Amino acid sequence: xxDGEASSGKASTWRGQVAQVAAIVACVFLAKGAIAEPxxxxxxxxxxxxxxxxxxxxxxxxxxxxAASLPIQITLPETGRLFGDTPKRGDVVVxxxxxxxxxxxxxxVVGLPGDRVQMRAGQLFINNHAATxxxxxxxxxxxxxxxxxxxxxxxxxxxxxxxxxxxxxxDNGRLDNTxxxxxxxxxxxxxGDNRDNxxxxxxxxxxxxxxxLPIDNLIGRADAVVGSWDMGMRSQPVWTWLAxxxxxxxxxxxx
Numbered sequence: 001x002x003d004g005e006a007s008s009g010k011a012s013t014w015r016g017q018v019a020q021v022a023a024i025v026a027c028v029f030l031a032k033g034a035i036a037e038p039x040x041x042x043x044x045x046x047x048x049x050x051x052x053x054x055x056x057x058x059x060x061x062x063x064x065x066x067a068a069s070l071p072i073q074i075t076l077p078e079t080g081r082l083f084g085d086t087p088k089r090g091d092v093v094v095x096x097x098x099x100x101x102x103x104x105x106x107x108x109v110v111g112l113p114g115d116r117v118q119m120r121a122g123q124l125f126i127n128n129h130a131a132t133x134x135x136x137x138x139x140x141x142x143x144x145x146x147x148x149x150x151x152x153x154x155x156x157x158x159x160x161x162x163x164x165x166x167x168x169x170x171d172n173g174r175l176d177n178t179x180x181x182x183x184x185x186x187x188x189x190x191x192g193d194n195r196d197n198x199x200x201x202x203x204x205x206x207x208x209x210x211x212x213l214p215i216d217n218l219i220g221r222a223d224a225v226v227g228s229w230d231m232g233m234r235s236q237p238v239w240t241w242l243a244x245x246x247x248x249x250x251x252x253x254x255x
Contacts, residue, residue: 037220039094039104044142045192045199046106048153048165049092049254051246052142055227056106056254058094058220063087066216086112086215087188089126090162092222092254095190095213099205106222107200107210110158111181111189118180119202122168122195125180129159133166141167141194146232151194164255169196178202187212222254 041054050056063085087093087109097103111117116127124131133154141151151167173196181201183189190213192198203209233244 037094038226039106039222041106043144045194045197046092046108047141047151047167047194047197048139049108049193050106050222050225051228051249052144053229053231053244053246054225054249056094056222057224057226059223060220062091062221063093063215063218066218087218087221088162089158089160090164093188093190094219094222096217096219098211098214098217099208101217104219105210107190107192107198107213108164109188110191111183111201113183113185113187115183115189116180117183117189117201119176119178122171122173122176124156124158124191126159131159132157136165139167141169141197142232143197146235151196164193167194167196169194175202181212183212186215188215189213224254225249225252 037058037060039056039058041050041052041056044052089110089112091109092106093109094104094106097105110124110131111126118125123133133156136153136155139151139153140148142148149169151169154166154168155163156166157163175195175198181189189201190210191200191202199207199209201210201212203211205211228246228249230244230246233241236244
């Protein structure tokens with residue numbers, strides 16, 4: 001075999017390896033873009049459903065695909081959603097925050113287009129029907145700085161029958177009474193389950209909240225927690241960090 005043939009063979013092998021790597025990268029990108037994408041929960045706004053340090057997977061196919069579904073955030077003209085579908089009341093959704101689309105947030109959908117949504121004395125009303133609250137003991141609500149505060153836990157049942165836990169840290173909170181809002185077409189009303197520590201649709205975007213959420217901002221539906229680690233362990237010696245894994249939360253569904 002001549003030197004030229006040897007060089008040609010090496011080049012072919014090199015090109016083949018590059019092609020394999022490119023194919024793997026393309027498959028990963030496609031999976032993240034079309035099937036599901038992992039996200040990390042950095043705040044306590046969805047406690048007790050989601051905890052700080054949870055790693056969750058958002059399924060993208062339930063609501064169709066748009067610019068927000070891409071695994072990298074680039075600016076594209078809004079042309080609607082392909083295979084689009086509207087979330088159900090009670091779905092926990094991951095979305096691009098309207099104030100900065102590079103940020104991914106997670107909240108619970110309570111109001112669909114055409115719904116009238118209002119908070120009255122800390123109780124949610126949808127189309128003038130109350131979401132029932134059943135006391136369910138107490139819990140520890142954690143804030144973004146790692147401090148905890150005792151919270152009353154309730155099981156909230158939406159008018160369509162969906163049940164989930166919520167936290168109430170105090171009575172007569174600043175967001176416990178709101179004007180009635182009619183959700184416009186193409187929008188959603190979302191709330192955090194930690195009702196006294198969530199900048200959601202009760203808070204305007206200019207004030208750091210979500211405001212009414214455009215459906216086009218949806219990334220996907222939060223379906224499962226695949227891992228969880230207590231972020232408070234960061235202040236402990238490294239050799240104790242394994243104790244921070246919340247094994248009981250691994251591979252659990254989000255409700």
